[in-house]
Structures are given as C-alpha cells and as structure tokens.
Amino acid sequence: MTEQKYKTPAPKGHAQSVAPAEQSQVPPGFERVDGLQLRLYWDKLEEALQALHRPGGIALAYSGGLDSRVLVQMCMNVGLEIEALHCAGPQYASAHSTEAVAWLEKNNVPYRVVEYNTLGIPEVRHSDPKRCYYCKKNALGRLKEIAGNRVLCDGTNFSDLREYRPGLAALRELNVCSPFASVRLAKVHIRRMAEIMQMEIPQKNYQNCLLTRFQYGLTVREAQLETIEQVELALRPLLTPYNMRGEAQQPLAYRLRYLAAPASEHGCRPELHIKTAYPLPDELYDAMRRLLAKHGMADIEIRAMDEISGYFDRNIFA
Numbered sequence: 001m002t003e004q005k006y007k008t009p010a011p012k013g014h015a016q017s018v019a020p021a022e023q024s025q026v027p028p029g030f031e032r033v034d035g036l037q038l039r040l041y042w043d044k045l046e047e048a049l050q051a052l053h054r055p056g057g058i059a060l061a062y063s064g065g066l067d068s069r070v071l072v073q074m075c076m077n078v079g080l081e082i083e084a085l086h087c088a089g090p091q092y093a094s095a096h097s098t099e100a101v102a103w104l105e106k107n108n109v110p111y112r113v114v115e116y117n118t119l120g121i122p123e124v125r126h127s128d129p130k131r132c133y134y135c136k137k138n139a140l141g142r143l144k145e146i147a148g149n150r151v152l153c154d155g156t157n158f159s160d161l162r163e164y165r166p167g168l169a170a171l172r173e174l175n176v177c178s179p180f181a182s183v184r185l186a187k188v189h190i191r192r193m194a195e196i197m198q199m200e201i202p203q204k205n206y207q208n209c210l211l212t213r214f215q216y217g218l219t220v221r222e223a224q225l226e227t228i229e230q231v232e233l234a235l236r237p238l239l240t241p242y243n244m245r246g247e248a249q250q251p252l253a254y255r256l257r258y259l260a261a262p263a264s265e266h267g268c269r270p271e272l273h274i275k276t277a278y279p280l281p282d283e284l285y286d287a288m289r290r291l292l293a294k295h296g297m298a299d300i301e302i303r304a305m306d307e308i309s310g311y312f313d314r315n316i317f318a
Helices: 037-052 066-077 094-106 131-146 158-162 168-173 188-198 223-234 282-294
Strands: 058-061 082-088 111-115 151-153 254-260 270-273 301-305
Touching: 037 066, 037 188, 037 301, 058 066, 058 131, 066 082, 066 188, 082 094, 094 111, 094 188, 094 223, 111 131, 131 151, 131 168, 223 254, 282 301
Parallel strands: 058 082, 058 151, 082 111, 270 301
Antiparallel strands: 254 270
16 A cells, blocks of 8 residues: 555644643643643533533534534533434435434434425525524524423534624524533534544534535525535545555545536536645546536536635625
8 A cells, every 4th residue: 555645634723732742641631722721621511511400401403513422422421411403404415414313323312303494594595694694593493492491502612703603693592502612612622522532533524504505695406405415425535535554534625615607507606625735636636527527517626725614704794
C-alpha cells in the first residue's frame, strides 16, 4: 500500500494547545482545550443537566449530528430520563436519518421520528435569508407539542452563537434549553468529550440540512434535494482518504450547492465545494467529473477551499 495522496485536514480549533509530553501527564478531561480546562466545563454541564431532573424526564431535539449524540450520552451519564425526537423529511439526507436512528437503537435510547416537510413554508421554499428561522420555528413548535410538560433541549453549542444562525431566535422564542451553549461549551470541547467517552466517529462530518445548499432567493425543488443526496453519497468513496495501512479515514467535507444562474433553465447551476488545505490530484478531479457527468452535471465547477461552512452567509450583509 502506497502513501495516501491527500489528507483530511484537522478541524480548525481542534485540541492541540498542550504539548504531547504535557498531555501524557494530564488525565483525559483535565487537559486544556483552547486555553480552558475541559473538566471545569464538563462538571458545569453535568450540573446543568442534573437540574433538569423531573418526573417524566426531558425531550431532546435530536439531529443525529455529533452535538446531539454527545448530549444524549451526557444525559444518560447523569441518569436523566430522555426521549429523542428526530425530524425526518426531504430537506434531510435519508441516509443520515437512518444512521441517526440506528445509533439511538444501538444505545437503547427511547425515540420518536417526526415526519416534517418544510417545503410547505413559502419562506423556506424560496430560500429567504431567514429560512433557518422559519424552518426551526415550525419544527421546534411541533416538538414542543410532543414534549408536553417536559423541557425540550437541543444540542446548540457556544460556537453556534458566534455565527449567522437565524434559527437561534426560534430557540429563544420557544424557550428551548441549550445546555452546551448555557455553560459555554464550544464545538472543539464537544469533539474532545466524544473522544474521551470513546464515542463512535467523533470527527464525523455532519451532512446538515440540504436546504443550506441553495443560494438565497432560489426556489427549491424536491427533485434537486434528491439529486444532492444521491450525488453526495456517490462522491463519498472518492473523497475518502486512506492511510499507509490501507485504513479508511473520515471523508473530506464537501457540499453540492446550487447558485443563481438566471440564464439557465431553472435559474441556477450546481457547484461542488470541497474543504481541503492540500492540493487534490488530477486523477481525483477526473474521477469526480466522470461521476458527476453520469448525474447530468458534465459542466459543473469543482472548487477546493479552506472553509465550506456558511458559504452563502459570508456576504449576506455586503
């Protein structure tokens, strides 16, 4: 087996602030992560969760991403009774929902799948800049009804508060509890907690809501959502690097997106964005173009970039 030709870059902000020699002398959870002693914030989180103990437990808005999985695990660790509520619909990749539910079943977590098609909301279908707000307000409203008298929690973390996320207003309006954010636990800390608890794939790239793949102002068609899911799933083997022992690593983060193109048939054109700090080999580009051509995207632009998150939000206020 030859050395891999490209590597998955480490997530920005990943715990590297302590020298290896020093790390070996510090028990897991007591090392500094981003200048903070993780154990202090871990203890604060456990105290916040214990304060939620009530007859009937709590309901948890569960996406299946890392944050919500770690929150479920922490709730179980403190003996908190929970029911995970998972929204499923065309705006979410079905493969991700299947994986999310499988994790709950494997860990014996009570759950309920709530079918929810958000395209019925005009502001969402037409990609309003506040689409996340309208979507979350409706989805969480349904989950609040299911939760009844129980507290409804979600996995929003402190890092989310620093980004453009209109959906956060819906959390406040519906009085949804966000334990991670309340004790100032950021994404880098949650990843480290997952590693310490030996949870599965702590570095997994979560394939978020497919609606974020559309530039603001575009009208979303359900067929496009299906295409995004099929193409991204087909690309996964090509964008999965292997180490020198032939072991598969986590795939590079990538997104198939639709950008405005008034002259085209549907007023938009697709682009493939790949997050990588390393040059990708020409052979990989050729393989991706052949695959994309099979899905009717022969002329698609493939762009490598340092960061792919929040692509349509960067110039929203320009």
